[in-house]
Amino acid sequence: xxxxxxxxxxxxxxxxxxxxITAEPRLNLHSILQRNEPTALVDYPQAxxxxxxxxxxxxxxxxxxxxxxxxxxxxxxxxxxLLAGKHVVVEKPFTLSLSEGNELIAxxxxxxxxxxxxxxxRLESDHLDAQQVIQSGALGRIVEVEWHYDRYRTNIxxxxxxxxxxPGSGTWFDLGIHxxxxxxxxxxxxxxxxxxxxxxRRAEGSxxxxxxxxxYDDVRVILRSSxxxxxxxxxxxxxxxxxxxxxxxxxxxxxQMMRGxxxxxxxxAQPGADNYGVLHVHNNGEATRSTIPGQRxxxxxxxxxxxxTISGHASLAFLPQQSLLGVELLLAGEASARQQRLINL
Numbered sequence: 001x002x003x004x005x006x007x008x009x010x011x012x013x014x015x016x017x018x019x020x021i022t023a024e025p026r027l028n029l030h031s032i033l034q035r036n037e038p039t040a041l042v043d044y045p046q047a048x049x050x051x052x053x054x055x056x057x058x059x060x061x062x063x064x065x066x067x068x069x070x071x072x073x074x075x076x077x078x079x080x081x082l083l084a085g086k087h088v089v090v091e092k093p094f095t096l097s098l099s100e101g102n103e104l105i106a107x108x109x110x111x112x113x114x115x116x117x118x119x120x121x122r123l124e125s126d127h128l129d130a131q132q133v134i135q136s137g138a139l140g141r142i143v144e145v146e147w148h149y150d151r152y153r154t155n156i157x158x159x160x161x162x163x164x165x166x167p168g169s170g171t172w173f174d175l176g177i178h179x180x181x182x183x184x185x186x187x188x189x190x191x192x193x194x195x196x197x198x199x200x201r202r203a204e205g206s207x208x209x210x211x212x213x214x215x216y217d218d219v220r221v222i223l224r225s226s227x228x229x230x231x232x233x234x235x236x237x238x239x240x241x242x243x244x245x246x247x248x249x250x251x252x253x254x255x256q257m258m259r260g261x262x263x264x265x266x267x268x269a270q271p272g273a274d275n276y277g278v279l280h281v282h283n284n285g286e287a288t289r290s291t292i293p294g295q296r297x298x299x300x301x302x303x304x305x306x307x308x309t310i311s312g313h314a315s316l317a318f319l320p321q322q323s324l325l326g327v328e329l330l331l332a333g334e335a336s337a338r339q340q341r342l343i344n345l
Contacts, residue, residue: 003030071168101324117323124251139240150229170206243281
């Protein structure tokens with residue numbers, strides 16, 4: 001049994017990490033950092049509430065620390081935990097600079113500790129379905145992929161680290177990192193990027209709209225997100241010389257966890273009727289159009305792999321080097337939008 005400490009009990013801690021940790025039988029949610037009202041005790045009365053980072057990371061009973069704090073705290077808190085000899089899971093984005101990420105990776109290797117980034121969207125149906133279709137070869141030579149993460153959201157939240165125009169703020173770092181991560185898993189590192197980013201809801205606010213095109217030798221991957229989309233289309237569109245695949249609907253895992261449905265419960269991760277893909281292919285002059293149900297996702301595999309890796313029974317599936325490459329592309333996208341030009345990578 002590994003004892004785990006959570007560095008925050010906000011949305012990511014309450015909805016994602018704490019339930020997924022408790023769903024893994026080889027993990028024990030030992031401590032939670034809450035400086036104000038200890039609301040986590042309502043959900044996890046057995047957990048210890050601590051008031052400082054030092055108290056949390058210096059507890060010899062803790063083996064794994066989850067750094068699920070605002071983005072600017074990822075680097076210093078992860079570094080402190082590694083220096084204290086703890087394995088670390090850190091929320092996306094990994095860090096806000098390449099130098100920070102490289103330092104943390106080197107430190108984890110030096111101390112023989114596990115360091116991983118929580119890129120949970122790889123474990124959702126959008127990514128899994130896109131991966132399956134591309135690997136099947138049904139579309140022939142892939143020429144274009146368009147990935148959407150749209151919402152209709154007019155309000156400005158109180159979270160300054162998301163809403164103010166600060167390093168690592170806005171939807172490009174919050175949502176774009178998921179799309180960039182999927183792109184890297186499917187196609188590897190691109191050759192160049194051209195980006196357009198805007199703040200729609202507030203002048204001088206953080207990015208809440210982006211249209212980013214990554215260039216590969218023969219493929220263009222377009223990542224789009226806007227806060228002013230009330231009628232949603234396909235979340236993923238993949239086009240090749242033999243046909244197209246369009247994916248509709250959303251993976252259910254996040255919405256289920258928001259309602260308290262977690263791994264092991266009835267209906268967990270079962271795709272709804274609105275989660276499906278349309279495959280339209282041409283073979284020998286004949287067109288075939290079919291509907292494909294969305295695949296079942298599996299968030300629970302993330303912490304299973306963490307425990308298996310720490311215990312020496314598996315290789316780490318979510319490598320920090322992959323996530324750091326994602327940070328490199330986020331920064332390049334920002335530079336492209338700021339300079340209004342193509343950036344070679």
